[in-house]
Structure formats: C-alpha cells, structure tokens
C-alpha cells in the first residue's frame with residue numbers, strides 16, 4: 229500500500245535503508261500517476277524544492293502532458309520570476325504568468341493575517357482554474373508536504389496550498405482534481421527525493437519561500453509601499469546571511485508604531501519593553517496564537533542573554549514574537565525585523581547565534597539603503613512560541 233508507506237517517518241537513518249525507501253517512493257508515485265486518467269496536468273511552480281520535485285515526478289509519469297507555470301503574484305522577491313525560469317532551464321520548461329494586477333486589486337488594504345491568507349488562496353486558485361481551462365488541464369499538481377496540511381488543519385495558519393484536507397471540493401470549485409505526490413513527506417525527505425531525481429542542488433537547497441510571499445512579510449495592512457520596503461530589506465538580508473547555511477533568513481516590515489500594551493511590563497532585567505501596533509502569529513500549546521510583537525531595547529551585559537529574553541514575555545503575556553532592537557533613528561515610518569531560523573522539519577525552529585557585529589552591520593545597511601526605515605531588530609523567538617513567518 230503506497231499510502232501507508234508514505235506515512236512512515238524514516239527512523240532507521242542508515243543510508244541504504246533510507247535510499248531504498250526513497251527510491252520505492254519515487255517508483256510507486258510514478259506508477260500511480262501513470263495509472264490516472266490524465267488528459268493534461270497543470271503544475272504551479274514556485275522554484276522551491278517542493279513544487280519542483282512534485283512536477284518533475286509527475287513529468288516522469290506523463291511527459292509533455294504536464295504544463296508547468298510560474299505565477300507572478302507581485303509578492304515575489306526582486307527578479308524572482310526570471311531567476312526561477314533560469315534555475316529551472318535544464319529541469320523542466322515553465323511559462324511565466326503575470327497576475328500581479330489581479331493579486332494587488334484583491335489583497336492591497338487587507339490587515340488581518342488569516343484574511344490575507346484566505347484571500348490569497350482564493351485568487352491563486354482562481355488564476356490556476358482559468359489557466360487549467362485554457363490548457364484543457366483536468367488535474368493540478370501541487371507540492372503540498374505534511375507540515376503544510378498538519379498546521380493548516382491544526383488551525384495554526386492557512387497554508388496557501390491546502391484545499392482537500394480542509395474539505396474543499398476542487399473539482400466543483402476550480403474544475404480540476406489534485407495530485408499531491410509529496411503530501412505525506414517532510415522537508416528532509418522531499419530533499420532526498422529531489423536528489424534522487426537529479427534536481428540541481430541550487431533548487432534543493434533554496435530556502436523555502438511561502439506561497440503568499442512578501443504579502444505576509446509586509447505585516448499588518450498591506451500596501452505597495454510596505455511591499456517595496458520589505459523587498460529591498462530582503463535583498464540585503466539574503467545577500468549578507470547567505471554563507472551561514474541557515475534554514476531560512478529573511479526580512480519582514482511593519483509600521484514603527486506602538487500601542488499601550490497596558491498589561492505588559494515596561495522593563496525586563498534593565499531592558500525597555502514596548503509593543504507594536506501590529507499582531508503576529510505564534511503557536512502556543514499546539515494552538516494558533518495571534519498576539520503582540522514586543523520590542524526589547526537596551527544594553528546587554530552578555531550578548532548570549534538576548535536568546536533568553538523571549539521566555540518571560542511569551543510565557544506570561546499575549547506576545548508571540550520578541551524582537552531585540554539593533555539600531556534606530558528619529559525619522560522613517562517602518563520597522564524591519566531580521567528573521568533567521570535553523571530547523572530540520574519547519575515544525576519547530578531555533579534562533580541561530582549570529583555574531584552581534586554581523587547583525588549590526590546588516591541592520592545599518594538596511595537603514596542606509598532605505599530612508600523610510602526608522603529601526604531594525606533581530607527576532608529572537610524560536611518556534612514555538614512564535615511561527616517562522618509573522619502571519
């Protein structure tokens with residue numbers, strides 16, 4: 229039974245056993261897809277390892293009856309559509325679909341995290357549904373992996389690519405059936421499948437980028453200006469931290485505005501505490517939390533102490549992310565948070581020990597590059613109690 233085998237976590241990590249199991253998974257998937265009555269299957273590629281691996285697997289089964297597209301939502305990083313196309317040039321042909329105007333029309337102005345995510349999902353699948361009709365495709369290939377639907381079903385946050393697991397009938401709603409060949413696998417297993425399929429290491433090791441992209445990293449009310457601020461800061465964070473082999477590293481931005489936070493302490497071990505106006509997601513006791521983002525400022529006797537300051541604030545208060553302030557100035561409207569994590573499976577994550585000099589230099593470059601940025605900090609909250617993203 230293919231399905232049962234998919235559910236197995238590979239406890240025996242001895243190389244041969246793992247390789248055998250992965251090869252079995254690949255062969256089983258290809259023969260299962262071959263047996264489906266597929267006229268044409270559409271694959272939405274992001275350039276990440278999950279969607280690329282899913283599409284390559286299905287292409288092995290049905291050849292040119294697979295049509296792969298990259299949807300430019302307008303929430304991509306600088307030059308991302310072209311970069312993805314060239315990264316994949318020897319892997320599979322993709323067509324870029326420019327849907328920016330439609331996404332902007334539907335999402336600009338939304339503030340609530342879940343509303344943004346649900347609206348993004350609706351627009352994304354409406355675009356795919358139109359393309360499927362245009363190409364006469366009756367199936368959609370998705371790179372959904374286990375943590376995507378586990379966290380969505382658990383109510384942590386709506387991952388953009390989870391439909392069936394929420395009871396959404398994709399045939400009725402969008403006109404296609406789903407093929408999700410990786411749905412029972414975790415990230416490390418997907419990377420192993422990708423290696424076996426000969427997918428280039430630049431794709432396998434590409435850090436994950438969420439489907440809703442920068443729309444959920446421009447935290448709070450979505451505006452074109454905030455998107456631009458986060459896009460510019462992202463470029464710098466990605467360039468400056470690329471050599472550290474971190475699982476994920478990026479920037480997020482929101483207004484440099486504070487609220488009373490009356491129930492929160494004003495200081496903590498000699499450091500000042502304030503709370504931003506925006507809310508951000510977290511996961512506490514296996515449940516979703518949508519709480520305050522705290523900014524902690526002041527001199528630390530010992531830099532290592534920075535990694536412990538989240539505990540008191542997240543344990544006793546409605547706080548999901550704690551950020552340590554690195555630099556600020558008396559002008560500008562936005563705060564930029566540097567987010568970096570190390571993780572195996574993305575269900576839990578640690579904050580890596582980046583040397584403070586390096587963080588300061590990074591923060592100064594972000595400020596120097598954009599007059600609209602008033603302050604920059606480092607998010608020191610692991611998952612749980614935070615989530616990796618802010619929304």
Ligand code: XMP
Nearest residue numbers: 386387388436437438439440574615616617
């Ligand atoms: P969180 O924020 O839930 O993120 O701790 C866990 C991992 O999932 C990525 N992520 C997404 N990936 N669509 C995706 O394809 C989404 O809607 C989405 N939301 C979060 C996130 O970047 C991290 O790697």
